[in-house]
Amino acid sequence: MTGTDDGRAGDGGQVGDGGETGEAGGSAWSPLRRRVFRDLWLAQFTSNVGSWMQTVGAQWLLVGHGAAQVSLVQLAAGLPVLFLALPAGVLADLVDRRRLLLAMQAAMALVAAALAVLAFTGRLGPWTLLALTFLLGCGNALNGPAWQAVQPSLVPRDELRQAAALGAVNLNLARAVGPALGGLLIAVLGVGWTFAVNAASFLAILAVLATWRPGTPARVPRPGQEREHLIAALRAGGRYVRSAPRIRRILLRSALFVPGASALWTLLPVSAHQSLGLGAAGYGLLLGAVGLGAVAGAAALPALSRQVGGNGALALAGAVFAGALVTLAVGAGVPVAFLALVLAGAAWITALSTLNAGLQVALPAWVRARASAFYLLVFQGGSALGALCWGQVAQHAGVSAAMLLAALVLLGGVLSLRRLPLPGGRTDPTLSEAWPEPRLTVEPAPQDGPVLVTVTYRVRAERAPAFVTAMRKVESSRRRTGAVSWGLYRDAARPEQFVETFTVTSWSEHCAQHHGRYTGTDRAFETDARALLTGEPTVTHAVMAHDRDA
Template sequence: MADTSERHDVDTSSNNEKTSPSIEPEAKISPLSIPTYRNLWTATAFSNMGSQIQVVAASWLMASLTDSPQLIALVQTAMSLPVMMFSIFGGALADRWDRRKLMLLSQTVMFCAAVTLMTATYFKWITPWFLLLFTAIIASGNAINNPSWHASVRDLIPRNILGRAVALNSMSMNLARTLGPAIGGLIVAISSAATAFLVNVLSYIGLIITLLIWRPTRDQSDIPSEPILQAVGAGMRFAIRSPYIRTAMVRGAMGGMTNSAILALAPVLVSQRYDGTALSFGFLLGGYGVGAVMGAISGGILREKWTSENVVRLGTVCIFIGLLLLAFAPVYLVSVMGMLLAGSGWVVKHTSLNTTVQLCAPRWVTARALSTYQMATFGAMVVGSWTYGFIAEYGSLSTAYFVASIILASSAILALGMKLPIAENLNLDPIKHWREPVIDIDVQLKNGPIFVELEYVIAIEDQQEFLTEMAQREHIRKRDGARAWSLWQNLEDSSRWIESYSVPTYGEYIRHNNRRTQDDLHNIKNLENLHRGAERPSLKRYLKGNPIKKK
């Protein structure tokens, strides 16, 4: 299968095409002025409130079932481990299937699990491991739901106010963290954990109804969808090979490792250091939530004036001071102050990293990129929760918090060499320059592998620049799914160069060539300009043959 016509010709009429809602660049509107986003945001806010009430009830219930700091800290592990394990699959599903239906399915699963947990608690069938199991099931539903929700926000909101929408989502969660723990602690104090679980059950209903009413429009694409495992691999490959997203992942993991100590050890802090009640535990977490709301509000303002890197550094300083206060607080109110600072710092930091990932990921891989970032962050939280629980049980609570602060300071020093980009300047809209070739044999999407070679004629004086551009081309090819990429120079004619690569199937070849973005356009044009042939670079495609062996 060969075709000597290069398919990198660019349709300039599509260069300015916008795939997200468009507004005037100078417009200063709130994402809440968009009705669909406002309805979903409001319903999600109430659902978040119920989730935070459930978190307080579960954590305090575990503290009443056991005195082991390590087992109590495992509640945080049960909430974080499913996010690490399943969020990438949730992201792959969100990029392939109807996001509304996926969110409905996950919300229904969480609703059923919450009903089961409430029933078991009411009839006193609950055990520590039963509590951990159903906490993990609810967290698994969240792991599938969240990538669809965050990716849907990008579809609903114009790019130039996407950061505000991310901040509003964070504020929604952190308003719940402010009021939810206090309400949850009050409910547990005057009634029972089962009643708090009932409130969580009811909180799902509004969001489920809103999702049933919502009728999103879906873009019709001629590009074949990927099998689920292949989609997961493509998402992880893109995130790892994208230097900006990879940096955000590493920074998120560093933050998750230390932040896990704050929430995982909070029940131990209240019950064992201060001999407190469910209500005082709720108010302690409420302090974290108040700080988180302050961080969401101030973070949005700071990001308009500072770079994301400086905002993240400020958040890190706040978390560090908060950890030190928690480690050595002589009285309860000082611990509340430490939680407030830590909550503010975490939201400022996490929201900035989350926004960076969204702005650095093309639309075809948005949900998977976010999921990979969450997998790194929450995976570190899993390790951190267990680690700090172990230190608290066999050492002391103060030692656990202090170790977390030292790890945070060390990671901040390492992060000096991993600065975040100014992602707002990237243009990741698709080029839509590629046309499927006309071929003369019957090829199915699953057939492969496909081998591709392009031949360039490069003048001697341009070869250094050509090699520089080819280094960028290698990165783009591998990021978008190419395998075995190589560059070859002709031994008989040193001006002739061959670029070659392969892909597993013909369907993957189509997807590979439709993943180019406007930000990649300069590389395509530079290579074409360096080519000195009479026509465009020669392009040949081959399908692997299967020799017939003689019997």
């Protein structure tokens, strides 16, 4: 599959799910040939560098107020994700994602500009700084799911793994470059300029978004549907994640990797100062090693994925990252630490790209941002809780002990891959219209409901066990697409007859099952079950009766 000249790609075709298939098309840098992806990647790098420069400036302003307030900068920036990620995911699935990104980037630019003005005029106090940093964190939280969800429209699906790797490279390179530039700017011109540069950095993303014209059609409701409301859409996203084993397993694998790996980002500054005897310049050198490893890991990822698959890549990444933590814990010296951090950067890219790409290629368009929000919640929450945990361990038992314990946690995650691997096989998240239209005498109103759907099947006795097994996958399909209850019953008087029942909250939700949520994978599950029947099933639709119907 190839994208169009402007970077767009279609949604068609079956794809690997990020498990053992390990599919990756083209070279590590092939997504950069897509003009919009390349322009957004460069603009995002500019913005990420600006963000890290601002973080340095904010921390520098608070140095004289004690370590506790300095630590509040990261808390203020990261806390909004924990309570805004899920609503942001719903919003990104309901509105035009490009316009949402434009609004959030513009809002964050204004907040950064306000920080700069207050700093230049000497009116930026500690609590004002933290409050505005919190607002920037809110913008990032509302921006994140939409940013994740647009990626599949920028590159072909067989390049999603490389695109995810390049996204992680972007962040790690900015992490290496931004603090160094921020420190230099503070020394030469003053703290206010770090805020001003960050405000200007948003203009790069705004310029690219303003000229990008995605080919995604508008979300226009079909007959019998109405636009999803916020709460209903949030519940639909939660039902999808609960009923999608692939997505749940990716979230689990993230939860088993990120908290342990977060020890490196939390404790590296202390390790650089205490164990390696390095100053700010030496710490910047270590961050550069991580960035170098990220680039190398992104380059090697396509070949690695083809050789060992998604689970093999995760196992290798976890083991290598654990080894890097052990190396830093034993204080092997600066050259060895530099090499260990290069490997850690490559391992970090490998793990995050495998998980992120596995998520994106498995998600249908209608719920992509909502499910991505769950992923961001697990990722950010795991990072925050991990940082809190390792900081406390280091405070009471020492940095080396904390790093060794984190390495053990990572190795435990590697061992768990034998029993809890990423799912293999293939999935087709593309929209399917194969579900037949219901035959009705009276069309219910969109808000009418609940709706009870009953499907009667006839199956020969020898095929009954296989049919029941096949229907378990149909159950997950029904629940993912909107069913709030489901059951399969066998007629006691006619054992060859089975009755499936499921309920949906409204007629609009059921129409969404037909027209906006039924994918190629759902069709395949239903086809496998119906191949065991002796004839066509009978379907009935019943809508909850109310007093007005009497």
